[in-house]
Amino acid sequence: MSITVSNVSKSFGDFHALKGIDLEVPSGELVALLGPSGCGKTTLLRIIAGLETPDTGNILFNGEEATNRHVRDRQVGFVFQHYALFRHMTVFDNIAFGLTVRPKKTRPSKKEIREKVHTLLKLIQVEQMADRYPAQLSGGQRQRVALARALAVEPQVLLLDEPFGALDAKVRLELRRWLRRLHDEIHVTSVFVTHDQEEALEVADRIVVMNQGKIEQQGTPSEVYDRPATPFVFDFLGNVNLFQGRVHEGTAKMGGLVVETPEHAGTRNAPAVGYVRSHDIEIERIPFDTASLAAQVHGVVTVGPLVRVDLKLPGNVEGIEVDLSRDVADRLDLKVGELVYARPRKVRVFTDDYVI
Amino acid sequence: MKAIGKKQSVLPGFGPSLGYTVFYLSFVVLIPLSALVFKTASLSWSEFLAAVTAPRVLASYRVTFGASLLAAAVNGIFGVLVAWVLVRYRFPGKKLIDALVDLPFALPTAVAGITLSSVYAANGWVGRYLEPRGVKVAFTPLGILVAMIFIGLPFVVRTVQPVLEELDHEIEEAASCLGANRWQTFHRILFPTMLPAILTGFALAFARAVGEYGSIIFIAGNMPMVSEITPLLIITKLEQYDYAGATAIASVMLLASFLLLLAINLLQKWSRRHAEQ
Numbered sequence: 001m002s003i004t005v006s007n008v009s010k011s012f013g014d015f016h017a018l019k020g021i022d023l024e025v026p027s028g029e030l031v032a033l034l035g036p037s038g039c040g041k042t043t044l045l046r047i048i049a050g051l052e053t054p055d056t057g058n059i060l061f062n063g064e065e066a067t068n069r070h071v072r073d074r075q076v077g078f079v080f081q082h083y084a085l086f087r088h089m090t091v092f093d094n095i096a097f098g099l100t101v102r103p104k105k106t107r108p109s110k111k112e113i114r115e116k117v118h119t120l121l122k123l124i125q126v127e128q129m130a131d132r133y134p135a136q137l138s139g140g141q142r143q144r145v146a147l148a149r150a151l152a153v154e155p156q157v158l159l160l161d162e163p164f165g166a167l168d169a170k171v172r173l174e175l176r177r178w179l180r181r182l183h184d185e186i187h188v189t190s191v192f193v194t195h196d197q198e199e200a201l202e203v204a205d206r207i208v209v210m211n212q213g214k215i216e217q218q219g220t221p222s223e224v225y226d227r228p229a230t231p232f233v234f235d236f237l238g239n240v241n242l243f244q245g246r247v248h249e250g251t252a253k254m255g256g257l258v259v260e261t262p263e264h265a266g267t268r269n270a271p272a273v274g275y276v277r278s279h280d281i282e283i284e285r286i287p288f289d290t291a292s293l294a295a296q297v298h299g300v301v302t303v304g305p306l307v308r309v310d311l312k313l314p315g316n317v318e319g320i321e322v323d324l325s326r327d328v329a330d331r332l333d334l335k336v337g338e339l340v341y342a343r344p345r346k347v348r349v350f351t352d353d354y355v356i
Numbered sequence: 357m358k359a360i361g362k363k364q365s366v367l368p369g370f371g372p373s374l375g376y377t378v379f380y381l382s383f384v385v386l387i388p389l390s391a392l393v394f395k396t397a398s399l400s401w402s403e404f405l406a407a408v409t410a411p412r413v414l415a416s417y418r419v420t421f422g423a424s425l426l427a428a429a430v431n432g433i434f435g436v437l438v439a440w441v442l443v444r445y446r447f448p449g450k451k452l453i454d455a456l457v458d459l460p461f462a463l464p465t466a467v468a469g470i471t472l473s474s475v476y477a478a479n480g481w482v483g484r485y486l487e488p489r490g491v492k493v494a495f496t497p498l499g500i501l502v503a504m505i506f507i508g509l510p511f512v513v514r515t516v517q518p519v520l521e522e523l524d525h526e527i528e529e530a531a532s533c534l535g536a537n538r539w540q541t542f543h544r545i546l547f548p549t550m551l552p553a554i555l556t557g558f559a560l561a562f563a564r565a566v567g568e569y570g571s572i573i574f575i576a577g578n579m580p581m582v583s584e585i586t587p588l589l590i591i592t593k594l595e596q597y598d599y600a601g602a603t604a605i606a607s608v609m610l611l612a613s614f615l616l617l618l619a620i621n622l623l624q625k626w627s628r629r630h631a632e633q
Contacts, residue, residue, distance in 0.1 A: 051529050071532045078533040084526040088548045098534035101544070133629075146530075153534055 001062050001075075001156035001189050002027045003048060008057030010043055017043040019213040021057070028187045030180070032194055032204035036236070040213040041193045042161055048191065049159050050074045061156065074157075077150030077188075081162040083142045085134040091145050092130040095120055098153035120148040123182070140171040147179075151186075160192035164199065176203050197237045201225060209233050231350045234275045241281070241320040243274035243347070252349045255315045256293045261349045272351045276344040279323040283309065283332060284341050292341040295320075297334050302326075309334060311342055392610065395603040407604040416586040419497060421612065423585075424565035427504030432558045435512025436550065442513070443520040457514070460507050465570025472503055473575040495577030500585060503571045508561030515557035519550055552628045559620040566613050 005023040009016070017040045025031050033041040046052040048059060050071035058067045066074060086094050095117045099108055108116065121127045124144040126137075134142055143163060150158060163179070164172040180203050183190055194200050200207050201221045208218040209232075217229040228234035245254025250265040252258070254274045264272070284292070298319060299310035307329035309322045322342065324332070334340065399407065407413070442454055460468065476483045476493040483494055493499050523546070531541040569587040577583045586609055593602035 049533065051533075071529070072535050072537065076533060078530065080526045080530060082524070082526065084524060084530040086527065086531075086545055097531070097536070097544070101531075101534065101536040101540045149530075149534065 003157060003189065003191070004058075004060035004063065005044070005048065006058050006060065008044070008047060008054040008059070010040075010047060010052065010055050016213050018047075018054070021213075021215060023208060023215065023218070025189060025191060027062075027189050029205045030183045030190045030192070030203065031206045031208060032192055032200035033208050033210060034194055034197060034200040034236070035210035035216075037195055039210045041195075041210050044210070045159050045161055045191060045193050048157070049076050049078050051078070075153070075155050077147075077153065077155035077158045079143070079146050079150050079158070079160040079163050081165045083134070083146045083166075085142055085146055085149070087134055090131050090133055091121070091126065091137070092117055094134070094145055095149045095152050097149060116152060120152055123151075124148045138171075139167045140175055143167065143175065144178075147182075151188075155188065158188050158190040160190065162193055162195070164196075165194075172199070179203060201237070209236060211236075228275075228348070231273065231275060234348060234350075239278040239321060239323065241276045241278060241344075242318065243276065243316065245272055245274065246270065247272035247349060247351055252347075254349075255313060257344065257347070258291065259347045259349060264349065264351060267351055270351045272349050274344075275348045275350065276320075276346065278308075278321045280344060280346045281320065281322040282343045282345060283311075283322055283324065283328075283334070284343070285332070287341045288343050292343045295340055295342045297336055297338045297340060299336060300329075300334050302329075311340070313342075389610070392603050392607055395600060396607045399600045399604055403600075404604050407601045408608045412580050412584070413586075413589060413605055415581045416584050416589045417608075417612075419500065419583060420566060420586040420609075421616075423497060423500045423504055424562050427501055427508050427565045428558045428562035430501075430505050431508045431512045431561045432554055435509055435557060435561070436516050436554060438509070439513045439516040439520055443517060457510050459510075461510050465507065465568065466574065468506060469503060469571035469574030472506060472571065473499065476502065476575065494575055495583070497576075497583045499575035499577065500572050500583060503575050504565040504568060507568055507571060508565050511560035511564060512554065512557030515560065516550055516553045519553040523549060548627070552624050555620055555624045555627060559617055559624075562620075563613060563617060566609065 003023075003025040005021055005025075008018055008021045010018040021040075021044060023044075033044060035041045043052060047054050050059075050066075050069060054067065058065060060066060061069075061074070086097065089097070096113050099113045099116065102108075117130070118127070121130055124147065126141055126144060129137065129141065134145070137145065143166075147160075147163070160179075164175055167175065176199055179192075192203070204221060206218060207221055207224050209216045209224060211232050217224055217233045219227075224233060225237050228237065234240055243254035243257050245252055245257070246269055247253075247261060247264045247267050248269045249267070250260060250262055252261050252264070252272050252274060254272065257274060259274060261272075264270075282288075287294075293313055295311040295313045297309060298312045301308045301310075305326060307324045307326060309324060309329075310319055311322060312319045320342070332340075396404065438457065442450065442457075473480075473494045475481050476486070476499060478484065478487045478492075478494070480494070486493060491498075493502055527545060527549075528541055531545050536544065567587065569585070569591075572585055573588055576585060576588075578588055586605060590602045590605050590609075593599075593605065
């Protein structure tokens with residue numbers, strides 16, 4: 001089932017959580033709502049679910065008006081960050097709940113319910129735990145049970161609110177891959193909310209980046225990562241270094257960094273900021289060409305597979321961060337205090353009408 | 357226990373504090389209770405049986421335990437309602453009502469008894485409207501019930517309230533998303549979650565009602581065989597210098613209360629089986 005969000009706004013007192021959101025989720029897609037906390041992503045999800053009502057605007061399911069439809073009748077599965085399992089019920093009863101509350105006419109028989117629940121238990125890989133209570137499960141297991149409970153009613157739409165937010169790193173990684181595989185199997189239209197860019201990039205078919213109640217950009221993971229539409233998106237997805245400067249008729253000069261920016265050909269002497277991802281910078285001891293910037297090594301930290309190098313540049317107060325792979329770092333064998341040359345491979349220049 | 361004592365603990369003083377606890381409980385609870393048993397033991401078995409099964413005594417058990425159970429049940433329902441309203445809704449004067457709930461805790465029981473009997477008497481504020489309709493409250497067993505409900509209410513409200521406050525709103529939203537209507541959400545999700553607290557409140561209200569004396573004797577009428585509660589009977593026996601008889605009845609009450617509380621505790625344990633481990 002496709003979801004259409006049209007011109008939805010919502011305020012809580014003086015706080016404008018959503019400002020005229022338009023969004024289209026095609027049937028069968030897995031979409032991530034990505035943004036910092038307070039950007040309105042959870043509010044949008046809850047409005048789609050019917051747990052909140054929008055102040056203005058409409059929600060359409062399959063093109064049909066659903067703004068005033070009650071949660072009960074929307075056929076949405078909702079997964080909460082903190083699981084919201086029924087503590088006094090066993091895993092089995094939790095999953096069966098949605099089926100057992102149906103009116104007599106449409107309620108499946110006891111036997112059908114049992115079969116259905118066991119199929120789901122197999123799907124979430126906790127078959128032997130049917131008789132346990134939620135308190136006896138690990139976080140990852142609880143979240144899978146919550147997902148199975150939502151799926152039991154065969155929802156048209158699956159909505160997940162920071163589903164992996166309360167789990168530890170390893171389980172989170174495991175579970176999000178599992179969710180991706182599950183989605184490839186059952187293809188139910190899904191929207192999940194996250195503030196973790198890596199999670200969104202890995203799991204989603206499409207990412208909707210939100211900030212301050214508005215959508216900044218939407219697109220496939222590679223589109224938003226490789227071609228960020230705004231400085232905010234650039235900054236939010238991955239580590240980024242900023243170079244302050246000016247742009248004049250298609251040439252940006254930022255400190256010692258000079259970049260051709262044909263898209264700003266019409267701009268005359270305006271302040272500009274160059275954005276460079278930390279893995280898009282090379283470090284050498286001898287300058288490659290005139291684009292290389294002299295810098296001083298300020299710190300070297302090994303972060304798992306990467307080596308993070310802090311560089312001080314003349315005229316750049318904040319300094320820049322460079323991520324090198326281990327073998328490159330080993331070859332260079334950088335020492336703190338040493339003078340090197342840095343060369344940005346990819347620079348994206350935004351003029352100052354965007355402000356983060 | 358040895359292992360706990362020997363281990364280096366962040367909280368020192370396990371030995372002395374356990375010793376103090378045992379001493380304190382013995383001094384305050386066990387010694388008076390054992391005196392009760394010893395005093396009773398001065399009777400022979402047949403004297404004991406005769407003392408505790410006299411028709412007047414049996415009738416008082418019926419009145420006391422029957423009314424206490426009924427009062428606790430009434431509080432179990434209406435106390436939950438009060439707690440629900442106090443937690444779920446916002447309205448002017450909420451704080452005041454919240455404070456009023458504790459009044460029966462603080463009020464001297466004799467004051468409560470006198471107030472209740474004057475309100476429910478034939479010429480009282482409420483009694484004057486009830487009496488013409490054939491409902492006699494003051495000086496009847498119904499009065500006992502009213503007094504017991506009055507003193508028991510805070511127990512249920514105050515035990516259920518924190519549980520309701522802690523109840524995660526998401527639980528109800530989850531049930532709603534799964535297609536449950538309000539009634540299904542209440543009786544399948546909310547009620548089972550509250551049940552252990554309701555049972556605790558019920559048990560406390562019951563125990564308090566069984567032991568209540570001050571407020572009841574004013575409103576009960578105290579007619580032997582009809583509206584005489586067991587604590588009053590014990591006082592009567594004491595006034596007649598029948599110490600052994602009084603303690604015999606008291607020990608029966610003690611045993612009955614103990615058994616009932618045990619049963620409620622087991623029920624409670626069963627109702628929170630999901631929280632174990």
